[in-house]
Amino acid sequence: MIKAIKGMEDILPQDIAIWRWLEDTARRDLESYGYAEIRTPILEETSVFVRSIGETTDIVTKEMYTFKDRGDRSLTLRPEGTAPIVRAYIENSLGKISPELKVYYIGPMFRSERPQKGRSRQFHQIGVEVFGSASVYADAEVIMQMNNMLKLFGLKGYTIKLNTLGCKKDKDNFALALTNYLKDKASLLCNDCKTRLEKNVLRVLDCKNENCIKIVANAPSILENLCPPCREGFDKLKGTLKEMGIGFEETKNLVRGLDYYTGTVFEVTHPDLGGQDAIGAGGRYDNLVKEMGGASVPAVGYALGMERVIIALKKDMSLCANVIYVATLGDGPKIQGVQIAEKIRRDRDLAGTIVITDVKESSLKSQMRAADRLNAKLVVIIGDDELKKGEVILRDMRSKEQLNLSIEEVIPKLREKARC
Ligand SMILES: [Zn+2]
Ligand SMILES: [Zn+2]
The missing domain is CATH 3.40.50.800 (Anticodon-binding domain)
Known part of the structure; x- marks a missing residue:
């Protein structure tokens, strides 16, 4: 019997109703905020991801489906949605059509991780990108919309975790402070973190290893390394979210694993997925458009994992397919x-x-x-x-x-x- 590739699952007729319903609900909600859909190819040149996500990140070093095509070009099945959209944004001069652009996508992504609950090698995301505003009001609206959509899905019991990485300069200063703090503790860190210490030190902060957690508990905080405008911005964002009645937990060790984030970062977790897995995550990436060859355009976005939303929903499903x-x-x-x-x-x-x-x-x-x-x-x-x-x-x-x-x-x- 020929079987599906490990970690790549069929979505069968008996399960399709919830997928369609999630997609329809998401589209309706997103479009009511002025988002327009964008569909980029599933395959991209490998450099699209290496340059944006970062050469030393887990995604790029371990998880991408990369192969040579018949013309000997290195291609990669998209592991996430942001980099291809930024590529499309620059290539199609979308910034000229509209200085503020709000797009969403729904579709499959590919990462060759060890398959486990809520983690398939082909998985599906609903995500948004907002280009053209550096204001925390854009961050606040993105988080508000995400929160609203999760409520429309009927999801309960989730937590929005919030942090900031500051601007590029703050992030670099913080990375230096963290490296100095960890230098003489390197032998106590797990093997992954020993590598991270050299290549991507912020990732040590969200390591799940018990020893590493203990070591970083007293590490310097990003908040001590924020410049005044970044500090004010973060306070304003928190104030705005409170005013809008959106609950969040400030989480000082939340860093996200992708190089392109600066400023606001956030994550949604749900107890049904265990400690490791977020339902979704996002943040600001003000330098990415420029780094990929475009103009200097600030941006913010998020992505939700549909399989994970479905796992979390299955307990108290209030679906109405008659x-x-x-x-x-x-x-x-x-x-x-x-x-x-x-x-x-x-x-x-x-x-x-x-x-x-x-x-x-x-x-x-x-x-x-x-x-x-x-x-x-x-x-x-x-x-x-x-x-x-x-x-x-x-x-x-x-x-x-x-x-x-x-x-x-x-x-x-x-x-x-x-x-x-
Ligand atoms: Zn700053
Ligand atoms: Zn570790």
Whole structure:
């Protein structure tokens, strides 16, 4: 048997409803904030990612799907969405079309990590990028929208963690202070952190190794290394979020693993994913457009992992995909059943409802089993008796309540009952 590549999963028909619903909900919410969708290719030249994410980051050193194509070019399956969008932003002069640009994307990303819960090698993200504002009000709106969208998804119990890395100069100063602090403690650090100390010292701060956590507990803080404008900006952001009623936890060791972040960084965590995994993360990257060859354009964005959102949602899912099953017995009832099914499908108030009729001439019992399997909320039952009386039976599959209705009463009753 030929199998799917390890860590790359099929999304099967029985699971597609939640994916579609998440995507639809996200699109509606994002577009109400003025975001427009952007779709970039899944393959890019490898340099797009190496130059932006950073040569020493985990993604670039260990996790990218990179290969040579037939023309001997080094290509990479996109491991994240920001770098390709910045590439597209510069290449298509999107900054000229609109000095402030808000885009979103929904699609697959690829990283060859060890597959585990919420971590596939092909995974999916919903993300945004806002170009053209250096103000903390842009950060605040990005976080507010993300928070609002998570609420629309029905997600509960998540935490927004917030920190700042300061400007490039602050970040460099802090990296130096941290290196000095860790220098004589290097032998106590885990092997990964020994490398990070040389190449990417900020990453030592979010190491999950117990010894490393103990060592960094007393490390200098980024807040001590902020220049006055960066400090004021961060205070203003926190004040704004509080005013808007958005809960967050200031987390001084939150650094994010990608080189391009400066200024605000944030992460959303959820207890169902364990300590390691964030549902999503984002931050400001004011130097990236310039570093990739464009103008000096400040930007901020985030990405949410859809698989992870789904794991967190599965516990208290309040999804509303309505299935109505029309069960019929006999030729006359079958025709009437098909007519009623058509009426339901065309009814504007019942838009989005899935209506299933029996096309196998099965027994009533096996039709009821099928309705159960399909998670039908309501079943319309028509037999010869009902046909003669001009009636149908409407069965509510949850309460098990049954009603006898005249044909005219069916649609109004379904409108009332099919509501979430
Ligand atoms: Zn600064
Ligand atoms: Zn470590």
